[in-house]
Amino acid sequence: MRKLKFWETIAIGLVAVSLGIILSLQFKVVQNSLLGGLVPSRKSAEIASELVKVREEKDKLLMQLAEVENKLDEIEESSVKDNQFLMNLKNDVKKYKTIGGFTDVTGSGITIKLDNPPEDMTFSSDLNIIDDYTYIIYLVNELKAAGAEAIAVNGQRIIATSEIRQASDAINVNSIPLSAPITIDAIGNPDTLEGALSARFGYVEAIREKNYQIEVKKMSKIDILKYSGVVKFKYAEEVE
Amino acid sequence: MKFKNIRWLILMTLLGMLIATQWRTMSLGVKYVGLGELSNFQREVDIEKAEVEQLKELIAENNDKISEYNKAIESERSIYEVLDKEIKDLKMNSGLTKVKGPGILLLIDDSERELNEYTDRSDLIVHDLDLAHLVMELQAAGAEAISVNGQRVLMNRSNIFCNGPVIKINNQHLGPPYKIWAIGNSKHLESAVNTPWSYANRLRLFGLFVEVNTKIIVEIEPYNQPIVQNYLEEIKEGE
Numbered sequence: 236m237r238k239l240k241f242w243e244t245i246a247i248g249l250v251a252v253s254l255g256i257i258l259s260l261q262f263k264v265v266q267n268s269l270l271g272g273l274v275p276s277r278k279s280a281e282i283a284s285e286l287v288k289v290r291e292e293k294d295k296l297l298m299q300l301a302e303v304e305n306k307l308d309e310i311e312e313s314s315v316k317d318n319q320f321l322m323n324l325k326n327d328v329k330k331y332k333t334i335g336g337f338t339d340v341t342g343s344g345i346t347i348k349l350d351n352p353p354e355d356m357t358f359s360s361d362l363n364i365i366d367d368y369t370y371i372i373y374l375v376n377e378l379k380a381a382g383a384e385a386i387a388v389n390g391q392r393i394i395a396t397s398e399i400r401q402a403s404d405a406i407n408v409n410s411i412p413l414s415a416p417i418t419i420d421a422i423g424n425p426d427t428l429e430g431a432l433s434a435r436f437g438y439v440e441a442i443r444e445k446n447y448q449i450e451v452k453k454m455s456k457i458d459i460l461k462y463s464g465v466v467k468f469k470y471a472e473e474v475e
Numbered sequence: 476m477k478f479k480n481i482r483w484l485i486l487m488t489l490l491g492m493l494i495a496t497q498w499r500t501m502s503l504g505v506k507y508v509g510l511g512e513l514s515n516f517q518r519e520v521d522i523e524k525a526e527v528e529q530l531k532e533l534i535a536e537n538n539d540k541i542s543e544y545n546k547a548i549e550s551e552r553s554i555y556e557v558l559d560k561e562i563k564d565l566k567m568n569s570g571l572t573k574v575k576g577p578g579i580l581l582l583i584d585d586s587e588r589e590l591n592e593y594t595d596r597s598d599l600i601v602h603d604l605d606l607a608h609l610v611m612e613l614q615a616a617g618a619e620a621i622s623v624n625g626q627r628v629l630m631n632r633s634n635i636f637c638n639g640p641v642i643k644i645n646n647q648h649l650g651p652p653y654k655i656w657a658i659g660n661s662k663h664l665e666s667a668v669n670t671p672w673s674y675a676n677r678l679r680l681f682g683l684f685v686e687v688n689t690k691i692i693v694e695i696e697p698y699n700q701p702i703v704q705n706y707l708e709e710i711k712e713g714e
Contacts, residue, residue, distance in 0.1 A: 250486055257493040282516045289523040296530040303537040310544045314554050324558040329709070331562055334702055335569035336631060339710040372611055373604070380634035384707040395570040395629040395698075400615040405518060407615075411525045414518055422707050458710065465532040466568040470576040471619040471658045473567055474694060 336394040336462045340385050342422040344457045345429050347374060350416040350448040362446055364415045368406045370447075372399050373438050374419060381431035383421040385459045389413045392462040409464055425453035570629045570698045574620050576658040578693035579665055581609065581675070584652035584684035598681055601651055603637035605683075606644075608674040609655060610635070616667035618657040620695040624649040627698040645700050652684070661689040 239247075315321035332338045349371070352362050364370070375393060378386055386393040391408040398407065405412035421428055429451055432439045442449045540561075547553035566572050583606070586599035610621055610628050621628045626644045628635075633645050641648045657664050668675040668687045679685045 247486070250490055254486075254490055254493060257490075257497050260497060261493070279513055279516060282513065282520060286516065286520050286523065289520055289527060293523055293527050293530065296527060296534065300530055300534050300537070303534055303541065307537050307541050307544070310541060310548075314544060314548055315558075321554060321558065324555065324562070328558060328561050328565065331565035331569065331571075333704070333707070333709050334571075335565050337565070337568075340707050341710050342706040342708050344706065369608070372607060376607055376634050376636075379632060380636055382703070384704055386631060393631045395568065395631055396614065396619065397630045398615040399611060404514070405521075411529075412518060412521050414515075424706060463526070463533070464529040465536050468567065468574075468576075468619045470578065470660065471567070471574040471695075472576055473563065474573040474575050 336385065336392045339458065339461050340422060341456060341458045342384070343425050343455050344383070344385075344420065344422040344453075345425050345432075346421075346452050346454055346457060347419040347432070348416060348448070348450045348452075349374075349419070349442070352446040352448065363404075364417060364447060365401060365404055365406055367445070367447070368399065368401045370438065370442055371406065371417060371419070374432065375399065377431055377438055378419070378421045378423070378428060381423065381428045383423040383428060385422040387420045387459045389418055390460060392460060394462045394466070396466060397462075409462070420457055420459050422457060422459055425455075429453050570620065570627055570632075573694065573697050574658060575692055575694040576619065577661050578618070578620075578656065578658040578690055579661050579668070580688045580690050580693070581613070581655040581657070581668055582652055582684065582686040582688075583609065583655065583675075583678065586682040586684065588682040599683070601642070601653060601678075601683065603635050603642050605674070605678060606642060606653060606655075607635045609668075609678075612667050612674055613655070613657045613659075613664055616659065616663045618659040618664060620658045622656045622695045624654055625696060627696055629698050632698065632700070632702070645698070656690075656693050656695055658693050658695060665689055 311325065315325045329338070333340065349364060351364055371388065375386055375388070388399065388408045391397070391411055391413070393408070397409050400407050402412060405414050406417070407413070431437070432451055439449055439451060543557050544554070547557045563572070567574065583601050585601055588599060590599065606623060610623065613621055614630060623635075623644055626647050626649065627633070628644065634643075636643045638648060641650045642653075643649070665687055667673060668685075670676065675685050675687070
């Protein structure tokens with residue numbers, strides 16, 4: 236084989252260098268850490284269309300629900316009117332609905348905003364409030380002790396049988412998966428509620444020390460929506 | 476000479492292909508999304524799906540009620556029965572009735588292990604947060620009613636707090652041993668306690684006394700504290 240001329244060596248060298256650069260660029264695009272990596276848009280388009288579909292279904296169901304509820308209200312009203320005894324019973328139903336958390340309520344209270352540490356911190360952290368979901372249990376426990384009359388976590392009303400638990404990378408409340416940021420609303424005496432949480436060595440301090448962002452705000456009026464599911468007991472039955 | 480040409484050809488073809496790939500990647504760049512974003516997206520879909528399930532149940536329930544009313548509409552007596560049943564159901568769902576059903580008894584007591592220089596004595600006793608965790612695990616396993624030493628535990632009302640040597644639930648003082656009764660699918664409840672990564676098992680490893688029995692019939696008292704509603708107001712419809 237003939238010896239290469241000088242310019243030929245340079246040319247092959249250039250080609251090889253550019254090949255290397257392009258290869259490494261290509262690798263970098265796909266080879267980042269798992270959640271920092273990129274995926275083609277097709278997958279996200281699929282999920283987006285799924286989301287649109289589910290939302291449409293939800294809207295349809297919401298309308299259907301409103302319709303059915305109206306119908307039920309009408310029937311209830313018409314069947315108890317002109318009868319004081321039945322009207323009283325109807326009011327009792329309402330009272331127990333409110334006690335159980337099956338009506339939308341309003342009142343003074345506090346709202347707690349809980350979020351992961353800010354991402355632009357000098358040293359990054361892997362802290363995720365999902366892994367420290369026990370803090371949410373403790374906060375709710377504390378609110379109940381301070382006399383909260385209604386509590387909701389990210390809009391999920393806490394009722395007698397509500398669970399708060401970790402399920403893979405989400406927190407399930409009333410079997411609805413939630414993720415950061417977490418908002419806890421509570422109706423009660425705003426001063427008592429806020430004071431109980433912000434006391435020295437209280438949970439707000441502990442949570443802040445762990446670098447999570449937490450903010451407690453007193454509210455003169457806060458709305459808490461009713462429980463959005465159906466309670467069905469399969470095993471328990473009433474004892475007379 | 477011929478051999479050299481082939482070599483060039485291969486090299487250039489490769490370069491051309493790579494440039495083309497890279498070009499496509501760059502020009503599509505805006506449409507690439509992060510995996511983190513994607514999983515958030517996926518979670519949103521999951522949330523919506525869970526809510527759709529709830530909505531379906533709610534609609535079914537309302538339809539049931541409507542048909543009950545329609546059946547009852549003939550006589551006054553039966554409308555009374557419908558309303559009465561609704562109140563009973565609401566009371567039961569809110570933990571205000573005595574209930575019975577299959578379930579478990581979970582016994583927790585302080586450790587009888589000797590204290591040595593490496594253990595702290597607070598490791599050997601049952602704390603308020605231990606009970607709170609155990610109760611929450613049972614709730615997550617689908618318990619329909621829970622009580623600790625006779626005190627009904629409601630997730631929206633009962634708080635569990637340490638008060639010196641005893642634990643306060645519903646403002647009642649309770650001392651060890653703690654008997655946690657729960658009604659529900661006894662297999663689910665039992666395995667919630669016995670899985671290796673459960674909180675109960677962690678207590679067991681600490682040396683605390685943890686024992687679970689499945690019971691054929693468990694009876695649980697109603698919530699016995701006054702329900703205070705000083706700050707809460709129902710939102711009237713149309714407001």
